[in-house]
Amino acid sequence: MSGAGMSEPSVGGAEAPRRRVTRDDVARLAGVSSAVVSYVLNGTPKPVAAATRQKVLDAVELLGYQPNQTARALSLGRSNVIGLVISDPRNPYFAELALEIDNAARAEGRTVMVLNSLARRGGGSMHIAGLSQQQLEGIIIADTLSEAESETVRSLSVPVVLINQFFANKGFASIGVDHFGGAYMAVRHLIDLGHRRIAFIGGNPGIDPREEGWASAVRDAGLEPGPAFHVPFELEGGYQAGLALADDASGVTAAFVASEQQALAALSALQERGFAIPGDIAIVAFDGTTCAAYLWPPLSTVAQPLRAMADDAVRRIVTNTAHEDYTSYPMSLVVRASSGG
Amino acid sequence: MSGAGMSEPSVGGAEAPRRRVTRDDVARLAGVSSAVVSYVLNGTPKPVAAATRQKVLDAVELLGYQPNQTARALSLGRSNVIGLVISDPRNPYFAELALEIDNAARAEGRTVMVLNSLARRGGGSMHIAGLSQQQLEGIIIADTLSEAESETVRSLSVPVVLINQFFANKGFASIGVDHFGGAYMAVRHLIDLGHRRIAFIGGNPGIDPREEGWASAVRDAGLEPGPAFHVPFELEGGYQAGLALADDASGVTAAFVASEQQALAALSALQERGFAIPGDIAIVAFDGTTCAAYLWPPLSTVAQPLRAMADDAVRRIVTNTAHEDYTSYPMSLVVRASSGG
DNA sequence: CTGAAAGCGCTTACAG
DNA sequence: CTGAAAGCGCTTACAG
Numbered sequence: 001m002s003g004a005g006m007s008e009p010s011v012g013g014a015e016a017p018r019r020r021v022t023r024d025d026v027a028r029l030a031g032v033s034s035a036v037v038s039y040v041l042n043g044t045p046k047p048v049a050a051a052t053r054q055k056v057l058d059a060v061e062l063l064g065y066q067p068n069q070t071a072r073a074l075s076l077g078r079s080n081v082i083g084l085v086i087s088d089p090r091n092p093y094f095a096e097l098a099l100e101i102d103n104a105a106r107a108e109g110r111t112v113m114v115l116n117s118l119a120r121r122g123g124g125s126m127h128i129a130g131l132s133q134q135q136l137e138g139i140i141i142a143d144t145l146s147e148a149e150s151e152t153v154r155s156l157s158v159p160v161v162l163i164n165q166f167f168a169n170k171g172f173a174s175i176g177v178d179h180f181g182g183a184y185m186a187v188r189h190l191i192d193l194g195h196r197r198i199a200f201i202g203g204n205p206g207i208d209p210r211e212e213g214w215a216s217a218v219r220d221a222g223l224e225p226g227p228a229f230h231v232p233f234e235l236e237g238g239y240q241a242g243l244a245l246a247d248d249a250s251g252v253t254a255a256f257v258a259s260e261q262q263a264l265a266a267l268s269a270l271q272e273r274g275f276a277i278p279g280d281i282a283i284v285a286f287d288g289t290t291c292a293a294y295l296w297p298p299l300s301t302v303a304q305p306l307r308a309m310a311d312d313a314v315r316r317i318v319t320n321t322a323h324e325d326y327t328s329y330p331m332s333l334v335v336r337a338s339s340g341g
Numbered sequence: 342m343s344g345a346g347m348s349e350p351s352v353g354g355a356e357a358p359r360r361r362v363t364r365d366d367v368a369r370l371a372g373v374s375s376a377v378v379s380y381v382l383n384g385t386p387k388p389v390a391a392a393t394r395q396k397v398l399d400a401v402e403l404l405g406y407q408p409n410q411t412a413r414a415l416s417l418g419r420s421n422v423i424g425l426v427i428s429d430p431r432n433p434y435f436a437e438l439a440l441e442i443d444n445a446a447r448a449e450g451r452t453v454m455v456l457n458s459l460a461r462r463g464g465g466s467m468h469i470a471g472l473s474q475q476q477l478e479g480i481i482i483a484d485t486l487s488e489a490e491s492e493t494v495r496s497l498s499v500p501v502v503l504i505n506q507f508f509a510n511k512g513f514a515s516i517g518v519d520h521f522g523g524a525y526m527a528v529r530h531l532i533d534l535g536h537r538r539i540a541f542i543g544g545n546p547g548i549d550p551r552e553e554g555w556a557s558a559v560r561d562a563g564l565e566p567g568p569a570f571h572v573p574f575e576l577e578g579g580y581q582a583g584l585a586l587a588d589d590a591s592g593v594t595a596a597f598v599a600s601e602q603q604a605l606a607a608l609s610a611l612q613e614r615g616f617a618i619p620g621d622i623a624i625v626a627f628d629g630t631t632c633a634a635y636l637w638p639p640l641s642t643v644a645q646p647l648r649a650m651a652d653d654a655v656r657r658i659v660t661n662t663a664h665e666d667y668t669s670y671p672m673s674l675v676v677r678a679s680s681g682g
Numbered sequence: 683c684t685g686a687a688a689g690c691g692c693t694t695a696c697a698g
Numbered sequence: 699c700t701g702a703a704a705g706c707g708c709t710t711a712c713a714g
Binding site: 020090092095102111116264289290298 | 634
């Protein structure tokens with residue numbers, strides 16, 4: 001807000017590792033007890049006389065006092081730090097989600113600590129242990145948990161919100177989008193444009209509602225589903241799927257891609273093989289990141305309301321209302337050049 | 342490592358917000374003082390008899406004890422959390438840097454807390470205040486600081502490493518790449534391919550050595566510098582620069598782009614205007630993220646040794662050797678399709 | 683409205 | 699090799 005710390009008096013030698021200003025220093029300067037400093041700074045649990053209050057505030061300003069959040073957290077049993085678990089920060093979707101959650105958290109005076117769970121594929125169990133060791137106010141997990149991981153997370157005594165989820169998760173507050181509906185909308189868009197053989201590119205065969213949405217939309221239109229390519233969500237996965245689609249000889253003229261990260265690389269593979277987008281293959285992706293608009297051709301996509309979802313997740317933590325339930329957000333179709341729409 | 346917490350005995354009612362297991366519980370069960378538990382767990386400052394040690398370890402295992410890092414941090418005066426300040430997580434460069442730093446930190450048993458400073462453009466002073474309030478072990482800043490911000494950060498009593506820096510920073514340990522040399526190499530590559538009029542796309546006119554590297558390489562070859570387009574580093578900036586380059590009528594046949602995020606969008610703008618890459622305009626970018634390889638056409642680029650830089654930054658924090666100096670890492674040219682090389 | 687004091691869960695100098 | 703005790707910097711029930 002105002003330049004806290006700006007007026008910190010410069011200390012002679014400058015190099016001496018000056019002791020941090022503590023609440024006691026403030027109390028001494030203001031001529032009150034340290035309890036009163038807390039009352040003023042927290043506005044709780046007691047009212048403070050206006051004059052006293054002002055003395056404290058002046059002392060805080062003069063000393064450039066910064067409350068030690070660690071001590072506060074230890075005393076309170078919780079910090080003002082929210083943990084966010086994402087699998088891979090390089091995925092534009094998670095990057096954008098992290099940014100929105102950071103914004104929402106900041107608006108609530110909270111700080112976000114991002115933990116990358118990518119590493120767990122290399123052995124560790126998402127360092128959940130680490131999560132429980134930090135005195136976090138709450139945890140937002142944008143990842144799929146194994147049964148064992150769910151169990152461990154459930155045993156944590158802090159509010160937990162799962163985001164980017166397909167379904168309700170037993171025992172958790174879950175937030176997701178209507179993956180089935182979004183996919184259906186995307187594919188319906190392609191069908192409306194006249195496509196009759198539409199491929200699917202995504203991950204995890206068998207559990208992703210986006211694949212069902214694709215299949216349903218196709219069948220509801222009386223068509224045969226085109227080929228489905230199941231690849232990892234990393235860029236390389238999308239690239240391989242694009243190459244496979246290029247090699248497909250079944251007359252595919254359009255594809256629905258379950259994530260923009262995969263779509264980015266698939267776009268590259270298809271163009272490398274000489275396919276024109278959308279002329280030879282029309283594409284609609286899924287997620288709605290900023291990046292989609294700046295690819296060539298710009299990606300048509302079904303977009304998640306990330307801001308609203310992030311606000312919701314943070315609110316559930318801050319208000320401690322992360323009880324078991326599932327909130328599904330609607331998606332919206334964004335038509336750009338890649339679908340030829 | 343091993344399944345800590347796995348053997349935590351299930352508590353009857355399950356719903357009771359069971360009190361966390363503390364060091365005292367462990368001490369009681371092991372029949373030792375709580376000090377000894379610390380000695381065992383930290384291996385310091387005292388040796389412990391093997392038998393005693395085993396009793397403690399057994400108790401820890403049985404109770405599923407997780408040390409409270411907040412209490413530890415308060416007692417020690419520092420945590421095992423390293424703060425990382427980046428401007429925008431959506432920028433592939435920062436995403437990749439964050440991932441590498443996270444990996445390096447994890448290897449040292451540290452956790453990374455990512456802070457987005459993007460918000461500061463909206464008013465706040467990068468919540469440096471927030472930084473000093475958390476009891477961080479150290480701070481890695483991948484951003485350019487204003488004079489006032491530098492002053493504030495300098496006053497923090499924790500090790501600070503600036504990364505992704507153009508130059509040495511008074512009073513700080515700084516890590517960067519040879520921006521001038523990298524740019525020079527990129528442009529030299531284009532010159533070697535026969536280009537005679539080469540444009541520059543980047544940000545911040547006047548202070549970026551990449552622009553000087555471009556200009557020098559061009560002049561050293563006896564050529565006239567092509568037009569320079571200065572735009573923000575966000576995607577929209579790159580897009581606008583691409584459009585401007587497309588409108589340029591001065592016979593440009595190649596461009597050096599100072600970041601891959603800008604290059605991604607510039608590629609889109611140029612192709613939107615019907616330019617073939619590299620046929621009409623050849624492009625070399627700067628950064629070396631994974632993403633560059635999966636764009637169409639794949640981006641030729643000069644790459645930063647991100648892993649090494651991240652390891653270095655983390656090491657400087659962990660070993661508390663972040664004294665004033667500047668380390669410059671060499672870059673390497675990665676030739677892909679966009680330069681036609 | 684204000685303050686003395688206990689407590690959060692660790693670490694470590696000091697004494698045995 | 700082991701333990702009693704003080705201390706890190708806050709918060710807050712309790713007493714005045």
